[in-house]
Amino acid sequence: MSKHLPYKLLIFDWDGTLMDSVARIVDCLRKASEQVLTDVIRSDHELRDVIGLGLREALTKIHPQSNEQQIDDMSAVYRHQYMEVNTTSSVLFDGAEALLESLEEQGYWLAIATGKGRQGLDHVLEITGLGHRFHATRCASETFSKPHPLMLEEILEQLGMNAEDALMIGDTEYDMEMASNAKMDRLGVSYGVHPEERLIKHQPIGCIDNLNQLNGFLRGL
Numbered sequence: 001m002s003k004h005l006p007y008k009l010l011i012f013d014w015d016g017t018l019m020d021s022v023a024r025i026v027d028c029l030r031k032a033s034e035q036v037l038t039d040v041i042r043s044d045h046e047l048r049d050v051i052g053l054g055l056r057e058a059l060t061k062i063h064p065q066s067n068e069q070q071i072d073d074m075s076a077v078y079r080h081q082y083m084e085v086n087t088t089s090s091v092l093f094d095g096a097e098a099l100l101e102s103l104e105e106q107g108y109w110l111a112i113a114t115g116k117g118r119q120g121l122d123h124v125l126e127i128t129g130l131g132h133r134f135h136a137t138r139c140a141s142e143t144f145s146k147p148h149p150l151m152l153e154e155i156l157e158q159l160g161m162n163a164e165d166a167l168m169i170g171d172t173e174y175d176m177e178m179a180s181n182a183k184m185d186r187l188g189v190s191y192g193v194h195p196e197e198r199l200i201k202h203q204p205i206g207c208i209d210n211l212n213q214l215n216g217f218l219r220g221l
Contacts, residue, residue, distance in 0.1 A: 005107055006221040007185070009135075009161055011152065013170035014114040015051055016192025018096050018211075019124060024088035025051050029062065031086075032077040036070055037063060051193045052115045052172035054140030055079075082120060092128055093191075095212040100133045102215060109135045109159065113151045113168065113178070117141035135159055146174040149182035156182075167205075169214070176202030187217070 015021045026047045033040055042062055050058035059074050060066065066074070100110060110133055114121055118139045125131035136155045144150040156163060168179035171192025179186035180202050188199030188207040196207050208217055 006218060007108070007165060007167045009109045009111060009155075009159060009166040010103060011111045011113050011155060011166055011168045011184075013052065013168075013172070013175050013192075014112055014116055014121065014124070016171040017169060017175075017189055018092060018100075019090060019128075020093050021090040021124075022048060022051060022193060024082070024086055024090040027088050028078050028081040028086050029058070031081045032059070032074040033063065035077050036073045037066065048193055052146055052170070052174040054115050054145030055117060057140070057145040058115070079117070079119070083123060090124075092130075093211045097128070097130065099211060099214060100130065104133060111135055111155050111159070111166075112137040113146075113155060113170075113175075114138070115140045115146060115174070146172075147177035147181060149178055149184075152178060152182040152184055171199075173198045173202060176204055187214075 012018055015025060026044055029047045033042060040063065046062060050061050053061065055075050055078060056071055059071050104110060112134050116139055118141050121137060121139050136158050138151040138155055143154055152168065156166065163182055163184040166184055168175060168184050168186045169189065171189045172194045176186050176188060176199055186204045188204045190196040190207055190209045199207055206217060208214060
């Protein structure tokens with residue numbers, strides 16, 4: 001680790017942290033629920049609250065009485081909606097691209113730990129052109145969902161690092177709890193899904209309310 005950097009590796013959540021995609025995810029979750037469970041209505045708050053979990057885990061939390069076939073069907077509808085049908089705006093937060101470039105130039109290694117599926121993450125990395133910025137990525141579809149720590153542990157193993165080398169940055173308490181379970185420092189961002197009061201329950205090293213504050217926060221450590 002460089003003596004000038006507080007961490008060697010910065011691990012980002014994607015949705016609600018780097019990309020303003022919450023509205024699109026909520027809409028796709030609603031469509032999946034409506035098409036499979038026609039008599040069930042969930043509020044925007046309930047749908048937002050599960051963002052960050054793996055898709056199956058999110059749908060199971062929203063619809064705890066559903067059987068496996070219904071979860072399978074809703075998952076298929078969600079993926080079709082997200083990848084092929086839904087046109088709700090989903091863009092990077094202002095300054096995200098420049099921030100990642102700046103962090104890389106300073107010597108940080110960058111990674112992603114997301115509740116998205118692999119197909120979904122590869123799709124957004126392609127359309128944003130940011131795939132080359134990240135040394136490692138892990139998705140809920142290929143390992144355990146947050147808040148289980150395996151996603152972070154696999155990233156560390158791949159890159160040959162220890163938990164103390166890394167900082168997890170995310171907008172949900174699932175991110176904070178996952179990092180806590182991995183014995184990794186964590187930084188909350190309050191502009192995404194969960195408010196600051198939920199993030200600080202998991203004792204992050206701080207909480208920022210704008211992505212462009214990250215560089216200054218790291219320099220102040």
